[in-house]
Amino acid sequence: MIYFVTGGQRSGKSKFAQQLAKRLSDTPIYLATSRVWDENHQARIRRHQIDRDASWRTVEEEKYLSKHQLAGEVVVLDCITLWLTNFFMDTEFNLEETLELAKGELEDFLRQDFTLIAISNEIGMGLHGENENGRKFVDLQGWMNQFLADRADEVFFMVSGLPLKVK
16 A cells, blocks of 8 residues: 655645554654754754653664565555655756656565655745756656656545545
8 A cells, every 4th residue: 555645845645644654554664865054954953752652663764765675564664755855965956767766665665564654845836946956856856756656546635734545
């Protein structure tokens, strides 16, 4: 089963995903994909950690999700945007290479028999990217969201803390 949770920044995506995971499992897994970019980002990571109680197991993985065998588990993947950023940075902002690598890795990861709750951002609904790489990433994120939404069993769009089921 694949749940896809998307929405804007601070729309309630993580809270909703974590609540869903706890309804599905007493011991869910939190698959964290973020690199620590700066002190502000480290503080955001700490806030997310505080939101989870001791029943959660955390797995940290910046890129290669498929190397973790999670069959039979309930997994919150937080988040596709930061995971995609890692590929984009490592390919030196090569749009085509990033999309190919990320799609391949995600396909390999989704072959496992688990319950996945994947969180992503809808970044193309806001401000226009101020530089070429920013604009390329908005496109990349949109294509990856479509790719994942197509494979998901259920898709939720978060607005002001409210989940809207779109699939």
